[in-house]
Amino acid sequence: MLEVKDLAKHFGGVKAVDGLDLHVRQGEILGLIGPNGSGKSTTVNLVCGVYPATAGTVWLEGQEITPLPMHRRLTAGIARTFQNIRLFGQLTVWQNLWMAQNAPDHVREQGFFARWFGGQARARASAMDYLDFAGLAEKADELASALSFGEQRRLEMARALAAKPRVLLLDEPAAGMSAAEIETLDERIRRLRKGGLTILLIEHHMELVMGIADRIVVLNFGRRIAEGTPAEVQADRAVREAYLGTS
Amino acid sequence: MMIDFLQSLVDGVLVGTTYSLIGIGFTLIFGVMHKINLSYASASVGGAYCGLLLVGAAGGKSALLVFLMAAAAAGVIGYVVYLTCFRFIPASHPLGTLMSTVGMLLLIDEIVVHATFGVPVAYPPLYEGPSIELGELYIRPDYLMVFAVGIAAMTVLTLLLYRSRLGLATRAVSQQPVAAQLCGIALYRVNAATFVVTGVLGGIAGAMIGASVGMLSPLLVLPLTVKGLIVTVIGGLGSIPGAIVAGLMVGGFENVLQYYRGVTERDLYVMLLLFVFLVFRPGGLFAAKSERN
Numbered sequence: 051m052l053e054v055k056d057l058a059k060h061f062g063g064v065k066a067v068d069g070l071d072l073h074v075r076q077g078e079i080l081g082l083i084g085p086n087g088s089g090k091s092t093t094v095n096l097v098c099g100v101y102p103a104t105a106g107t108v109w110l111e112g113q114e115i116t117p118l119p120m121h122r123r124l125t126a127g128i129a130r131t132f133q134n135i136r137l138f139g140q141l142t143v144w145q146n147l148w149m150a151q152n153a154p155d156h157v158r159e160q161g162f163f164a165r166w167f168g169g170q171a172r173a174r175a176s177a178m179d180y181l182d183f184a185g186l187a188e189k190a191d192e193l194a195s196a197l198s199f200g201e202q203r204r205l206e207m208a209r210a211l212a213a214k215p216r217v218l219l220l221d222e223p224a225a226g227m228s229a230a231e232i233e234t235l236d237e238r239i240r241r242l243r244k245g246g247l248t249i250l251l252i253e254h255h256m257e258l259v260m261g262i263a264d265r266i267v268v269l270n271f272g273r274r275i276a277e278g279t280p281a282e283v284q285a286d287r288a289v290r291e292a293y294l295g296t297s
Numbered sequence: 298m299m300i301d302f303l304q305s306l307v308d309g310v311l312v313g314t315t316y317s318l319i320g321i322g323f324t325l326i327f328g329v330m331h332k333i334n335l336s337y338a339s340a341s342v343g344g345a346y347c348g349l350l351l352v353g354a355a356g357g358k359s360a361l362l363v364f365l366m367a368a369a370a371a372g373v374i375g376y377v378v379y380l381t382c383f384r385f386i387p388a389s390h391p392l393g394t395l396m397s398t399v400g401m402l403l404l405i406d407e408i409v410v411h412a413t414f415g416v417p418v419a420y421p422p423l424y425e426g427p428s429i430e431l432g433e434l435y436i437r438p439d440y441l442m443v444f445a446v447g448i449a450a451m452t453v454l455t456l457l458l459y460r461s462r463l464g465l466a467t468r469a470v471s472q473q474p475v476a477a478q479l480c481g482i483a484l485y486r487v488n489a490a491t492f493v494v495t496g497v498l499g500g501i502a503g504a505m506i507g508a509s510v511g512m513l514s515p516l517l518v519l520p521l522t523v524k525g526l527i528v529t530v531i532g533g534l535g536s537i538p539g540a541i542v543a544g545l546m547v548g549g550f551e552n553v554l555q556y557y558r559g560v561t562e563r564d565l566y567v568m569l570l571l572f573v574f575l576v577f578r579p580g581g582l583f584a585a586k587s588e589r590n
Binding site: 098100119120121122123124125129130132136137138139140141145148149150152153165166167168170173209213 | 457460461462463465466468469472473475476477478479480481482483484
């Protein structure tokens with residue numbers, strides 16, 4: 051589904067990502083973990099095209115997307131959430147989702163004029179489906195900046211889903227959340243997988259990622275140091291050393 | 298005495314809508330690009346000229362047609378300004394953009410001077426008719442028309458900005474450029490649309506100035522640029538309601554001073570007003586909340 055081949059990103063002399071290979075299979079949740087600074091977020095940014103890769107390629111369903119600019123990657127089928135929340139604070143909750151309705155489906159359904167100058171009712175109805183899923187339906191008309199932290203995280207996810215992606219990148223969705231919130235997050239991600247969505251999950255919260263991911267890739271210093279099921283990865287010596295230091 | 302004061306105030310406020318429109322244009326582009334487009338007033342006057350020259354060349358005489366062509370031409374000029382001054386100049390060179398807009402200001406000005414041999418040209422009034430009497434006040438119908446068109450343009454703009462997906466996208470882009478692009482919004486298209494829309498707005502303002510003065514002259518460009526900037530500062534950079542109120546205020550203020558102190562002296566006081574605001578209320582009347590979060 052989503053493939054990363056020999057991907058590299060160097061910031062000056064710092065090799066944030068260095069020859070990374072990654073393969074997210076159709077319908078699975080791939081957990082991407084690693085210590086701080088191991089290149090997880092850089093990988094996500096490269097997949098989304100936030101900055102150009104120094105080397106390597108990114109493929110989606112056998113099609114190379116490396117040369118595509120940021121806004122075309124969503125059209126190609128990739129949507130993401132942000133570790134540090136990036137909502138449109140001065141827009142209402144449902145309008146945040148409206149902004150993301152740029153998938154080929156949306157373009158086909160609505161004409162150019164209706165898309166940019168009209169068609170609020172339809173856009174809102176379709177946004178409400180995702181707000182229901184994220185438990186934000188009754189907040190639809192509030193400003194995004196007025197939401198609580200946990201709600202903003204949920205809105206990030208709803209906005210990404212509103213783009214009807216085929217691959218969803220979740221960048222530390224549990225960061226700063228309470229145990230109860232993480233539990234509902236866990237349940238939501240499982241529902242997404244059941245619905246057939248392919249997910250790349252970057253997460254620090256081990257309990258969540260170990261419980262939910264089908265496979266896990268461990269990064270350190272921008273390279274893959276282990277790959278396998280959660281059980282295999284947890285038993286891996288290199289992984290323990292990366293997290294706990296060599297003994 | 299009192300009635301003269303009121304008369305000049307009313308006339309000034311009515312024509313002040315053109316300043317409001319120019320101020321809105323400056324403010325909108327600043328809101329989206331976080332940069333000042335100094336060529337804006339020049340492009341607006343240029344658009345007004347284009348409307349007149351295009352309709353004239355086609356043998357037409359209709360004031361309405363001139364007006365519509367001015368708006369359309371200014372929209373096109375807006376797009377050209379975006380391409381030449383913003384699109385391809387890297388964001389890491391903010392001065393490059395600023396200087397290129399100064400260059401564009403002068404370029405448009407020179408083109409106008411060349412095309413009209415530097416001679417002022419007559420501009421058709423949008424509406425002619427008897428003055429409306431309000432007690433002892435006379436409301437000039439052409440001024441009233443300017444005011445009405447200005448208010449209509451502002452209403453349409455506000456609806457566009459706050460109700461349409463295009464308007465919301467421009468605000469999304471200015472708040473969160475990266476997230477907006479990852480939502481599938483093409484940054485450069487939304488920015489280009491902003492320039493076209495503000496260009497149309499400027500063309501309307503330019504044509505209304507021509508219609509209310511009765512003629513167009515390249516000499517209008519510099520004062521209009523300065524007034525537009527003053528309106529933007531007084532209203533609060535980035536604030537549309539601020540630009541509207543400040544435009545009407547500056548219009549009324551300068552016309553009253555013109556009545557009492559004469560046309561050559563009035564702008565001195567307008568400049569002083571600017572400094573009063575910069576010292577006592579640097580954020581302007583409606584200091585815009587930063588939309589970038």
